[in-house]
Amino acid sequence: MRLFLRFVRLWLSNLTNQNMSQIITPKTDFEISQMIEICTQNLVENNRDKMSSDDFSNKGFLIRKLTKEDVQEMLANQDKHLVVAIKENGNLQGYLTGCDLRESGIDFSLYAPNLNKIEGAKFFYHKQIVKRPEVKNVGSKLLLSMFDEVKSRGYSHVICRIVHRPFLNQSSISFHEKFGFKKVGEMSENNNVLGIYLR
Numbered sequence: 406m407r408l409f410l411r412f413v414r415l416w417l418s419n420l421t422n423q424n425m426s427q428i429i430t431p432k433t434d435f436e437i438s439q440m441i442e443i444c445t446q447n448l449v450e451n452n453r454d455k456m457s458s459d460d461f462s463n464k465g466f467l468i469r470k471l472t473k474e475d476v477q478e479m480l481a482n483q484d485k486h487l488v489v490a491i492k493e494n495g496n497l498q499g500y501l502t503g504c505d506l507r508e509s510g511i512d513f514s515l516y517a518p519n520l521n522k523i524e525g526a527k528f529f530y531h532k533q534i535v536k537r538p539e540v541k542n543v544g545s546k547l548l549l550s551m552f553d554e555v556k557s558r559g560y561s562h563v564i565c566r567i568v569h570r571p572f573l574n575q576s577s578i579s580f581h582e583k584f585g586f587k588k589v590g591e592m593s594e595n596n597n598v599l600g601i602y603l604r
């Protein structure tokens with residue numbers, strides 16, 4: 406009887422865990438393929454026929470593709486990189502990627518000279534944050550979990566880029582500003598204009 410009750414308790418706790426949203430580091434091929442699927446759902450190039458520039462601005466979008474190789478490389482270098490995702494009912498609902506600023510290969514000081522004046526700063530580059538279009542409250546959970554993680558790794562600042570042109574990603578700007586990011590510069594890359602935001 407006692408064994409049976411233990412089995413029922415274990416089964417119930419597994420059931421609860423499966424339905425709860427969890428922050429995970431994606432590892433399996435299935436999880437990586439779900440990250441790529443979420444990225445694909447949000448790419449401008451895949452939504453041009455169904456979304457206007459106002460839709461892009463209000464709902465947000467991505468311009469950079471994510472590949473399996475990108476994810477595997479980040480997972481192989483987790484001391485410098487971060488990959489986190491929200492898993493709910495066995496499926497990923499959104500993910501966030503980032504890395505030590507030096508790994509990004511971007512010289513932000515060319516476009517935001519004041520960055521060099523912040524004494525003792527250690528910068529983390531917040532690369533990509535995205536969720537499935539139909540879900541909500543995913544971005545804030547991902548961002549807050551990144552803040553905890555990068556703080557524990559000794560970073561003092563988080564820097565990111567948000568597309569200003571061809572479409573203004575106003576949704577992403579409002580989201581990041583809510584969490585304390587401020588615009589510190591602007592740069593051009595591949596015919597896009599990107600705002601530089603710092604927290």
Ligand SMILES: CC(C)(COP(=O)(O)OP(=O)(O)OC[C@H]1O[C@@H](n2cnc3c(N)ncnc32)[C@H](O)[C@@H]1OP(=O)(O)O)[C@@H](O)C(=O)NCCC(=O)NCCS
Pocket residue numbers: 447463464465466467533534535536537540541542543544545546566567568574575576577579580581583
């Ligand atoms: C950016 C993104 C990850 C935010 O995720 P989310 O799950 O919608 O965010 P949350 O629901 O946790 O929102 C937290 C707060 O951000 C702000 N916010 C989020 N989306 C917003 C929008 N479209 N317009 C204005 N403010 C917004 C709100 O203040 C919101 O708080 P509230 O719900 O209490 O009003 C999501 O919109 C997304 O995936 N967009 C497409 C891809 C993208 O643009 N990524 C960013 C690239 S730089």
